[in-house]
Amino acid sequence: MPGQLETPRPGNGRGPGAPPASPQPEPPRSATPLLVEGTVNGIRISVPKGTTLLRAARLCGVEIPTLCHHEGLPPEGSCRLCVAEIRGQLAVSCMFPLRDDGFKALTDTPAVMDARRYVLSLLINRAPKAPRIRKLADEYGVAPDPRFMKDPDGCVRCGRCVRACRANGPEAIALAGRGFGRSVTGPFRKPPEACIGCLACALCCPTGKITFAEKDGARRIWDREFSLAPCPECGARVFTAEQIAFYGGSASAACPSCRKKLMASELKKAAAYEAPDGLPLP
Amino acid sequence: MPTPPKTVSVSPSRCIGCLNCELACASRDWAKLYPAPARISLVFFKDGAKIPLTCFQCDNAPCLSVCRTGALSRDSRGVVASDPEKCIGCRACSAVCPFGNVVYSQAARAAVKCDQCDGEPRCAAACPSGALRYIEDIDAVKAKREAFARSLKDTAEAI
Numbered sequence: 001m002p003g004q005l006e007t008p009r010p011g012n013g014r015g016p017g018a019p020p021a022s023p024q025p026e027p028p029r030s031a032t033p034l035l036v037e038g039t040v041n042g043i044r045i046s047v048p049k050g051t052t053l054l055r056a057a058r059l060c061g062v063e064i065p066t067l068c069h070h071e072g073l074p075p076e077g078s079c080r081l082c083v084a085e086i087r088g089q090l091a092v093s094c095m096f097p098l099r100d101d102g103f104k105a106l107t108d109t110p111a112v113m114d115a116r117r118y119v120l121s122l123l124i125n126r127a128p129k130a131p132r133i134r135k136l137a138d139e140y141g142v143a144p145d146p147r148f149m150k151d152p153d154g155c156v157r158c159g160r161c162v163r164a165c166r167a168n169g170p171e172a173i174a175l176a177g178r179g180f181g182r183s184v185t186g187p188f189r190k191p192p193e194a195c196i197g198c199l200a201c202a203l204c205c206p207t208g209k210i211t212f213a214e215k216d217g218a219r220r221i222w223d224r225e226f227s228l229a230p231c232p233e234c235g236a237r238v239f240t241a242e243q244i245a246f247y248g249g250s251a252s253a254a255c256p257s258c259r260k261k262l263m264a265s266e267l268k269k270a271a272a273y274e275a276p277d278g279l280p281l282p
Numbered sequence: 283m284p285t286p287p288k289t290v291s292v293s294p295s296r297c298i299g300c301l302n303c304e305l306a307c308a309s310r311d312w313a314k315l316y317p318a319p320a321r322i323s324l325v326f327f328k329d330g331a332k333i334p335l336t337c338f339q340c341d342n343a344p345c346l347s348v349c350r351t352g353a354l355s356r357d358s359r360g361v362v363a364s365d366p367e368k369c370i371g372c373r374a375c376s377a378v379c380p381f382g383n384v385v386y387s388q389a390a391r392a393a394v395k396c397d398q399c400d401g402e403p404r405c406a407a408a409c410p411s412g413a414l415r416y417i418e419d420i421d422a423v424k425a426k427r428e429a430f431a432r433s434l435k436d437t438a439e440a441i
Binding site: 023056071072073134140164167168169198202203204217238243244247248249255256257258259260261263265267268271273274275279280281 | 292294296327331368369374377380381412417426428
């Protein structure tokens with residue numbers, strides 16, 4: 001469900017902030033909580049209506065590999081690794097809401113394994129060096145296929161970075177183009193102006209393609225350089241000035257560890273008046 | 283609220299600076315006796331004072347209001363807990379916490395903060411001097427009131 005997390009924060013210049021939206025993929029349609037019962041690989045489970053097949057499988061202890069899935073982000077179903085068989089058909093389990101009683105899902109049939117191997121053979125051509133994909137490819141016995149190998153740049157176009165950026169608020173990056181030309185980029189394929197340098201994209205990237213560097217009090221990401229605001233107390237550089245402004249903080253605020261020290265010195269003043277509590281030692 | 287709200291009550295004058303609380307907290311997730319990732323920390327002053335500080339579980343928590351993915355949520359005990367699975371690492375919570383009590387951990391790849399160990403805080407259990415106690419909110423206030431009344435009584439008797 002795209003658009004669920006699009007509420008901008010104050011400081012974004014696009015209206016006031018709203019309480020965070022729940023990233024639950026499919027809220028139950030009925031007002032009363034309803035459960036649906038079925039099996040995953042023969043294991044019986046009862047889950048709230050609308051729970052995704054992936055979540056139900058994980059609750060059963062059945063492991064389904066994923067790349068683009070993130071618990072805190074709306075599902076997109078772009079990596080196709082999480083395919084499973086339900087109602088005799090293949091379904092992308094991270095996007096499949098369980099609505100009917102008596103579902104029977106299978107996650108290790110030959111059809112599922114074939115589909116997963118095929119998807120992996122495409123993914124490994126995009127990111128042949130990514131440790132996570134190499135591990136999966138070894139597990140499933142998949143080798144890179146030269147027919148599809150074209151400029152492997154390490155990005156599998158799963159859009160996790162884009163969704164993280166949208167969830168956080170800046171919406172600085174997006175997937176642009178089609179086919180082999182598709183890539184994650186800023187508007188007009190230029191360094192994204194709305195980027196605040198928070199590093200959420202780099203953290204969410206499953207292949208480690210998005211990198212950043214910090215040097216001489218500056219952070220470089222997406223071909224942009226952000227100066228890290230120095231802490232007025234200790235000079236430590238923790239956040240970019242854009243980040244602080246975007247989150248509604250004060251540019252002259254101290255770094256987290258100095259804030260802790262300032263709070264402690266306030267408490268120390270109060271503790272000077274603290275009467276002995278007379279309680280026994282524990 | 284189903285259970286009476288409890289809090290990690292801090293009495294700085296009782297703190298002996300042993301760092302047991304930090305070690306107990308750090309060993310919970312990282313199985314290492316290394317205080318850096320602890321959610322509670324002692325702040326030492328040059329005059330010898332020691333103040334243990336951990337999350338206050340603010341009612342109007344800034345960290346909770348900036349979290350966009352539901353990684354931070356308030357549980358039934360009124361405690362703001364962090365779910366590393368849902369954290370996207372935007373560090374907004376860390377940037378807005380007025381007391382520096384939410385930090386982003388590279389090791390955990392998520393924001394970490396005190397969640398009172400699901401109702402059994404290890405820091406309070408490890409504290410040998412009673413500087414940290416896990417007690418009901420109302421008892422924490424009562425203890426302070428009684429302590430103050432006792433000191434008034436002592437003063438009155440001295441006069």
